Amino acid sequence: MITITDRLAQTLDRIKLAIDKYHRVPDSVTLLAVSKTKPNSDIITAYDSGQRDFGENYIQEAIQKIQALSSSHNDIVWHFIGSLQSNKTADAATHFDWIHTIEREKIAVRLNNQRSDALPPLNICIQVNISQESSKSGVLLSDVDTLAELIHSLPRLALRGLMAIPSSIDDEQKLSIEFSSMQSAFKKLQARYPNVDTLSLGMSNDIELAVKHDSTMVRVGSAIFGKR
Template identity: 45%
Template sequence: MSADRLRIVLQRIQNAADACGRPAPALLAVSKTQPAEAVAALAAAGQRAFGENYVQEAAAKRAALADRYPDLAWHLIGHLQSNKAAQAAQTFDWVHSVDRPSVIAALARHRDPARGPLNVLLQVNVEAEPGKSGCAPEDLPALAARVAAEPTLALRGLMSIPVPHEDPELRRPAFRRMRALFEQLAAQHPGVGTLSMGMSDDFAIAIEEGATLVRIGTALFGPRPPKP
């Protein structure tokens, strides 16, 4: 079942990329709230990158699967509180939700240099949505410079979650703005190559607008288990 779902999702991604003449983006399997064995089943089918919202949940899964699948890449895609930065720096290979100087400093301080730099995406609240995490577009240059100055961090790109309009087509302007910001950032920082945007219901539009990584959960795992 997991192998079938993965094959179908990868084919849908490839079809969307072919339709607009763009390279197929990488797939991040959003495994938040899924049990470790569900991650293992998808890993057995070949998936290697997994996205989590909560630091402690991800740390437990990584520990549970480390012996069987030591090569998995773990991405934090949820909001990161400063008091969780130490554990996040130790648990994850990528953090997508960096949006303020205090988090940059904490991640840099707690990342073990022996593990290599922590890959960082700056999260942008591109539509200035009230109550949503992410920096303002005008804050990107200063935040990018701070990340780039830290030897234990590697600036890799941008992430955004547009306003969840019922019609996914209405999200296109936000995706287009993100691509413009991404291209501006990449022109200033040679290591930038990842634009994380697009989920299960809008990834085709995100690919058209330049996504290099899409985040998909339900189509891979099925409905999320109910919270206890």
């Protein structure tokens, strides 16, 4: 029976092979293990296998996990990758290290105001609706600069880069166009803000394509923890 440890190793091998294939710098892609709906025991298993970055979609579920593991596994880096509503920003600002899904100025300002001075700046990625689907969150590429400028000006936030969820289709040509657009937007943002270093792009089914297009962080759930 294949285990979480086995699947984690297989996923890391996929990333390494893609890095080698596309002549990326070794260790330039971080694996974000998406642990939403999974029990603490699964997180601990992945942790014991060397995983440190974990992604959660639901604030209340995530806080329970963070609090339960904070003393015994205090070097976990917690990423929020779900839709963030105004009434949840205080919890997000208090408990997470990263927020990947910023699309509104209001949410950015609230996170900044609610982040404690005792904590390091909250790492922020702007979510881009690269497929321009009405069912998906995120700003248009044309709105990235305005939101980036605001986030950069907020002292308790650290603008780190961009995030996107591409079209859910089995069409590599179309996906390549979307990924290329994100790659270009990322380079443009890097040129403007030297501290920008993160392109959160790619999931279980498209790791290789994401690495090809300069992704620095892939978000993988089912390939590690199994289907929900």
